Amino acid sequence: MCEIKNRNFLSSFDIVENLSENTFEDILSFRISNQFRPSSFVVGSFFEESSSRTRFSTESIIQKLGGNIVHFSSLSETSINKGESIKESARLWSEYFDLIAIRSKNEFLPHLFGKFASVPVINMGDGSNEHPTQGLATVVHMYRIFEKIKGLNVCLWGDFNKSRTMHSVAIALSLLGANLFICSIPSVISDELTLKKIKEYNPCAKIYIIDSIPMLQTKIDLFYITRLQRERWNIVPEYSEFLPEYCDKLSDKGIILHPLPHNMEISDDVLFHKKSKIYDHVVITKQTRAWLINSYKELYDRSV
DSSP states (O other), X not given: OOOBOSSOBOSTHHHHHHBOTTHHHHHHTOOGGGOOOOOOOEEEEEEOSOOSHHHHHHHHHHHHTTOEEEEEOOGGGSGGGGTOOHHHHHHHHHHHOSEEXXXXXXXXXXXXXHHHOSSOEXXXXXXXXXXXXXXXXXXXXXXXHHSOOTTOEEEEEEOTXXXXXXXXXXXXXXXXXXXXXXXXXXXXXXXHHHHHHHHHHOTTOOEEEOSOGGGOOSOEEEEEEOOOOGXXXXXXXXXXXXXXXXXXXXXXXXXXXXXXXXXXXXXXXHHTOTTBOHHHHHHHHHHHHHHHHHHHHHHHHHHO
């Protein structure tokens, strides 16, 4: 089985830097039903934000692999509420857990824990920063359909300012050679920090900012759509809908993805469009997380 090379999985930059060349094939062939091994492997699952797909998939995967889960949903349940530092907490949690999975409303909290913990840390979403397991799953889905990433035309439509899934997808696909067209919904300014980080890592990354889908002059291989992240906006911007006719811009093998949940940004005509792979993506995302968590579990099982 292909293994992760780095200790932590905190950003989509880790997809490019620390995963082997055989990662895509390994994930696509992974079957969780074949991997159950009873183990003393314990995962600390800290999810302080509401979550269905990410939390449920993570925690069910751990149990189906034969590991153990300890869940808590607030730092107030820990000694951090009594004034203990993140540094000390990370070191102490490492005594109890063999892997820490963090979903936080605070940006870069998983990075802080990853810096001080002596066990691996996975970022399951940190504020409006990143959601790297979604980034990896999107890359895997694209590879399954096109058998490549380099040269594909990808259009990101939605809330590029606050959507962490969109940030991770943008990082992963652009650094692997895709051509990125970013179309933020009207009144939402694109996140310049994410674009700056991509350009610093790869000055040759092909990223284009467009004002509307009709402006596209090329066929698109992936429309990646996200909802307006209302919970992260103090003043909610005006919103618009991804129109069904935009799907005419897709290439012959082109697809539509959405990380879910969806609101009013897509109608049933888009959700159930013949090019939509939105619900297929739920399955591939679960499989991707299963492969990732199992990689850590296998490393642990061999060390004890």
